[in-house]
Amino acid sequence: MRELADRYHGTVLVVGGEGEKCRQVALSYGFRDVITPGDIIKANQHVAPFRKLTDEEYRNSRDLLAEGYRSLQDVVVEAVFVFADSRDWASDLQIILDVAMSKGGRLETRSETFDEGPPIYFSHSDVVWSAAHEHVRLGMGALRRIVEVVFEEVTGGKKLETHAFGKPQIGTFEFATRLLQQWRAAQHGLPDSRPPRTVYFVGDTPESDVRGTNAMDARSENTWYSILVKTGVYQEGTVPAYRPRKIVPTVLDAVKFGIEREVARRRAGGSAPNAKLLPLDGMSKDVLNDGAQNRVPSVQVHGDHD
Amino acid sequence: MRELADRYHGTVLVVGGEGEKCRQVALSYGFRDVITPGDIIKANQHVAPFRKLTDEEYRNSRDLLAEGYRSLQDVVVEAVFVFADSRDWASDLQIILDVAMSKGGRLETRSETFDEGPPIYFSHSDVVWSAAHEHVRLGMGALRRIVEVVFEEVTGGKKLETHAFGKPQIGTFEFATRLLQQWRAAQHGLPDSRPPRTVYFVGDTPESDVRGTNAMDARSENTWYSILVKTGVYQEGTVPAYRPRKIVPTVLDAVKFGIEREVARRRAGGSAPNAKLLPLDGMSKDVLNDGAQNRVPSVQVHGDHD
Known part of the structure; x- marks a missing residue:
């Protein structure tokens, strides 16, 4: 807005x-x-x-x-x-x-x-x-x-x-992309014209979080990877109206999953030579702490860039 | 209820x-x-x-x-x-x-x-x-x-x-009929099995008041006469979605219209020999006073009975 x-x-x-x-x-x-x-x-x-x-x-x-x-x-x-x-x-x-x-x-x-x-x-x-x-x-x-x-x-x-506004509208994901680029440039000195190769998008609502992430993935050059958690709107045992790439119990599990997947790709040589894992900053830590509470925020964990 | x-x-x-x-x-x-x-x-x-x-x-x-x-x-x-x-x-x-x-x-x-x-x-x-x-x-x-x-x-x-409940549901008009019969019996000693020959139904909303009155009229032996006033929901100059028998400015005009129509019928010999005009009681007077205010109550003015 x-x-x-x-x-x-x-x-x-x-x-x-x-x-x-x-x-x-x-x-x-x-x-x-x-x-x-x-x-x-x-x-x-x-x-x-x-x-x-x-x-x-x-x-x-x-x-x-x-x-x-x-x-x-x-x-x-x-x-x-x-x-x-x-x-x-x-x-x-x-x-x-x-x-x-x-x-x-x-x-x-x-x-x-x-x-x-x-x-x-x-x-x-x-x-x-x-x-x-x-x-x-x-x-x-x-x-x-x-x-x-x-x-x-x-x-x-x-x-x-x-x-x-908001999910699942594509404009929201594009806005998030711009914010993410600014953050990568300001915080880590990465060239802001280059998007992260993989964006892990974590959410609790298939109709907005997963739907929007999958739609963004379909139209983007980079990967938008949808992860659904079980602590919010989505109820275990039901079939989500939009299929995520991964379902995990909590936001913390989603973050761990993203980090482990990036580390594994790095080991397998799937990363570009100059790829680096970015350290967590204060905001990210806050988000992880929030994951223990009832209302689940949607967070992006972005992997290395090419 | x-x-x-x-x-x-x-x-x-x-x-x-x-x-x-x-x-x-x-x-x-x-x-x-x-x-x-x-x-x-x-x-x-x-x-x-x-x-x-x-x-x-x-x-x-x-x-x-x-x-x-x-x-x-x-x-x-x-x-x-x-x-x-x-x-x-x-x-x-x-x-x-x-x-x-x-x-x-x-x-x-x-x-x-x-x-x-x-x-x-x-x-x-x-x-x-x-x-x-x-x-x-x-x-x-x-x-x-x-x-x-x-x-x-x-x-x-x-x-x-x-x-x-409520208008335009027929049940509401049937409930009103029962109340009216009780009132005629208790207040005026009229046999409660005999319905008033004409019920003037005054309202401000074509979709509920006029619609219900006309539907009740179509299925009743006696006459339900719909009167629409201009002081409420209905706006002058528009075509009401359900056509009333009469449109008048205010509730008071509707009551006068009903009384005059009954008196004229009486003079013309249209009434039964034992017909009488019932005096207004306190409740009726309250209703007439309310007519001057903004929220229009729907009132029944019932004419003589056969």
Whole structure:
């Protein structure tokens, strides 16, 4: 989403997360004018009849009408970003749909054709995620589906296509590639134009992690090697909807597997003459420690380069 | 829903409304063991990762584990009732789906076939309703659709059929008929076996009010006369999806129309010899006063009987 700050110079609506966190993140990405559902409810409490802002939410929310907007109809939303999990689905859904049905993003208006709302981006589209509960919990992907279905319902059959970042979208893997190249150059002085020969991609969700890695592998010159762990969404004994190259119990096992495979290839002479194993840095160690916890982060262990 | 208290003698899950209100209503209907989403979250906070009960909610919720249940798996839900608008869609949706996907209603279990959950009832199925905001707001019917769509999504395509009371379901109009007959007998001493010759049904929503009234009219010996008002969901200038017999500005206009039509028929000799106009009682007056407010109640003005 960071890369979209250059595209939208006006007002963007940012949804999700705890308190003011997502507004701050959006501003740090370079978005210039960031409003939240709380700002809209503060200006018109009737937007969400069953939502009452807490005192703290009310205080932290922007007072749009005091800032010079004569009415909410003066506010034009250029894009909607769902940055993090919504904390109030009913009011966030209502506000996203209001904007989607508006005349060109202008708040409190209604399009006659329902096809002129601004683009809506979700930071990922996993329908469920693995949390502390025994069974997976609904996540942002479910809300995304809900936005699309209810839009169709209330507009008498019009379609709404929202956008999602994150896995399995290829753009996410390309973004990771760019980050990885920058990191290899900055941290290890490796030429940043040369990609790692093998990227080990570890994840717990076949539909996003494995699917995206396999798709990236199919279109890349280098190898994207999918590893599925059993500590998250994927349940042992079931057949994953997308087949990983390897299934291991935990993230730590996945990292060990990647290292051992690289060492073995090196011994077998499969590596280029100047290949070297990179030392783990602090971030990597943190990731390995996280592997012991319940929510499994997806990490890339990248092997040597040619 | 009152009439279902005879069918479900065990534990029922009641969803929606402010605080403890819906539990109390369910108990007053005769349901014997009523649990709420708050009770489940109190027993296992991981059910809804982003929902925190307020101190008051925590205090008011039942402590199922202290009442003798060894674990939530000992609780078997016989039916789910969405009595009133949910105040927290994410956690209520999660809990309804958990029960729908369970082995026969047993909490915290998962069916292998996803076809053995208990029945789920919604007290109505209007997708939108007319509140203080200029544009209609999402209502319980939207949540019902969401429950069905997300169930399909997370079960890999299984269908969930929920039940809805309320308009346009014929059962609702039949229930209203029974209430009306009781009221005519108790209040005015009219023989309760004889239905009113004409029932004027006033509503703001073509898809529920007008649709149901016209369907009831088609199958009844007496006349169900649909009147649509312009103060709610229906917007002037649009073509209603279901055609009412009459469109008037407000509820008060609808009542006047019904009275005048009855008086005219009486003068023209269309009434039975013993027909009389019933005086308005307190309840009717309250309804007329409500007509001035934004949320339009649906009222029946019943004419004379044969």
